[in-house]
Amino acid sequence: MSGSADRKRLGIDDSFWVWLESPETPMHVAALAVFESESEPATEVAKRIVDAFRDRTDFEARFRSLIVERRFPLPAGRGEAGDVDIDFHLRHKALPAPGGELELAQLISRLHSIQLDARRPMWEVHVIEGLQGNRFAIYIKVHHALINGVDAIRLLARSLADEPEVAMSDPAWALERPRRKGSVRSVRDVDDQNRPSRPKLLMASLKAVNALRKARRSDSSLVGPFVAPRSPLNVEVGPQRRVCTASIDLARIKHLATLSGTSLNDIVLAACAAALRRYLLEIDGLPGMPLVAGCPVSIAPTGSSTDSSVGIMLANLATDEPDPLVRLSVIADSTRSAKEHHSAVPHRALVAYSILAMAPHTLRQLVPTAVRKLPPMFNLIISNVPGPKQRLYLAGARMVGLYPLSLLFRGEALNITAVSHDGRMNFGFTACRSALPHVQNLALYLEDGFDELEHAVSVGRAEGSGLDRAAVVHIQSVLRPDRRSIS
Incomplete structure (x- = not known):
C-alpha cells in the first residue's frame, strides 16, 4: 500500500494508542450491530448492502490515514494512503448453521483478536449473514489512534437511517466529520477571556x-x-x-x-x-x-x-x-x-x-x-x-x-x-x-x-x-x- 510523502505527527494522546499496539494488545475499538429484516430475506439485504458499500470509495480523511508506528517517546506519524482497496476493508461473511448466539460470539471473538494491518488504513467492516430470526450483523473495528469509542458510536449512528423507507444509507467511511457548532466556540471564546x-x-x-x-x-x-x-x-x-x-x-x-x-x-x-x-x-x-x-x-x-x-x-x-x-x-x-x-x-x-x-x-x-x-x-x-x-x-x-x-x-x-x-x-x-x-x-x-x-x-x-x-x-x-x- 503506497502512501503520500507528506506526513504529520500525531498528538501524544493519539500516539499513546500506537505505542501500546502489540499482538497481545491490539489497540482497536469495535461495535457489533445486529439487524432484523421484516420484508425480505436477511441474506438478500446483506448482499445488497455489500454491493452498495463496495461502490463507495469516497473515503473520509481518517479512513485514508496510514499510521506510522514509532516507539515511545517519539510521537507516531500519520500519512495518507495513495489507494484504498475497498475489497480489503469490506468483508462479507456467513455464519455456520444454526447461526445462533454461540456461532456469532465465536466469529466476533476471532475477528476481535486479529490486529489491524498497519500497512493499510487501520479499519475493517464485516457484513455477516446467516443469523437466526432473519437477521444479519455488521462488525466494525477501527484503531483507537483514529477514533475513540464515543465517536465510533456517534459515527455508526450517523451512518444509519431514522426511517425504514430509506433504501440505502451512506457507509461510515464516506461520512464527513461534523463541524463544531458556533455556540460551542462562543462559549470557549468567553471562557478564554476569563481563563486562569x-x-x-x-x-x-x-x-x-x-x-x-x-x-x-x-x-x-x-x-x-x-x-x-x-x-x-x-x-x-x-x-x-x-x-x-x-x-x-x-x-x-x-x-x-x-x-x-x-x-x-x-x-x-x-x-x-x-x-x-x-x-x-x-x-x-x-x-x-x-x-x-x-x-x-x-x-x-x-x-x-x-x-x-x-x-x-x-x-x-x-x-x-x-x-x-x-x-x-x-x-x-x-x-x-x-x-x-x-x-x-x-x-x-x-x-x-x-x-x-x-x-x-x-x-x-x-x-x-x-x-x-x-x-x-x-x-x-x-x-x-x-x-x-x-x-x-x-x-x-x-x-x-x-x-x-x-x-x-x-x-x-x-x-x-x-x-x-x-x-x-x-x-x-x-x-x-x-x-x-x-x-x-x-x-x-x-x-x-x-x-x-x-x-x-x-x-x-x-x-x-x-x-x-x-x-x-x-x-x-x-x-x-x-x-x-x-x-
Whole structure:
C-alpha cells in the first residue's frame, strides 16, 4: 500500500494508542450491530448492502490515514494512503448453521483478536449473514489512534437511517466529520477571556492529584491510587479474545435507580460488581479487598457535541461485600465522592489533572516488566457510552442490538462497556481468553445481578415502609421484563 510523502505527527494522546499496539494488545475499538429484516430475506439485504458499500470509495480523511508506528517517546506519524482497496476493508461473511448466539460470539471473538494491518488504513467492516430470526450483523473495528469509542458510536449512528423507507444509507467511511457548532466556540471564546494562567491551572491540577493521593491513606470514600488489589483480572494478557454480550431493559435500570435513590451508573456498576464477585468466587480468585473500576468520564466543554475528551474516575466496587444493598451504598458513596472531586477541579485544568492522575497507569503500560512489578491502578475499565435513543435502520432492516467491544491494556484481562439504544442498555464484555476461563458466564451473572438488586431493593423498601409480601412481588414484576444475551 503506497502512501503520500507528506506526513504529520500525531498528538501524544493519539500516539499513546500506537505505542501500546502489540499482538497481545491490539489497540482497536469495535461495535457489533445486529439487524432484523421484516420484508425480505436477511441474506438478500446483506448482499445488497455489500454491493452498495463496495461502490463507495469516497473515503473520509481518517479512513485514508496510514499510521506510522514509532516507539515511545517519539510521537507516531500519520500519512495518507495513495489507494484504498475497498475489497480489503469490506468483508462479507456467513455464519455456520444454526447461526445462533454461540456461532456469532465465536466469529466476533476471532475477528476481535486479529490486529489491524498497519500497512493499510487501520479499519475493517464485516457484513455477516446467516443469523437466526432473519437477521444479519455488521462488525466494525477501527484503531483507537483514529477514533475513540464515543465517536465510533456517534459515527455508526450517523451512518444509519431514522426511517425504514430509506433504501440505502451512506457507509461510515464516506461520512464527513461534523463541524463544531458556533455556540460551542462562543462559549470557549468567553471562557478564554476569563481563563486562569497556566501556572494556576498546573497548581490546581497538582492540588487535586495530592487530594487523590491523601484519600488512599484515609477512610474517605474517594478512591485513591494503588488501592486496587491484585486479582485474576490483572495478569499478562495473551493475543486471543473472548467476547460476550448482554442486554437489559433501560427502563428497568432507571426505575431501580429511582427506588434506591442512586444513579443509573451506580446500578450498572453494582450489577457488574455482583457478576464479578460471583465469577471470581467460582474460580477461587476473589480478593479480600474490593475491586476498583476505572470509569471514563467526559471532560469536554459543556455543550460540545464534537469534543469527546475523557478522564478516569475510580470507583470502589465493594466486591468484598456479600450484601447487595450495602454494596450498592458503598458504590454510590464512592462515585459521589469522585464526582465531587472532579467538579472541584477548574475545567481548564481537567486535561492536565487527568494526565497527572493517570501517570502511574501510563507508566505501567509503557515500561517493560512494570505490569509485574507495579500494582494495578484499577482492576478493569467499566464504561458507559451514550448511544442513539431512536430506532435506526439500514437498507430497511431495523437495528435490534448494538454492542460495544473495547480493547485490553497490559495487565487488564477484562473490559466491560455499555451503550444505550432504543430503550435497552447493551453490554459488551471483552476478555483475554487464556486468562479468564468461561468468561461468557459473566453475561449471565450480570442479568442475575440485576435480579439480585431488584429483590434486595424491594425487600429493603418493604422493611422500611411496612409493605407486605404482595407489594414486594408487585415491585419486582414492574422491574423485570424480558432479558437478552449473546454469549
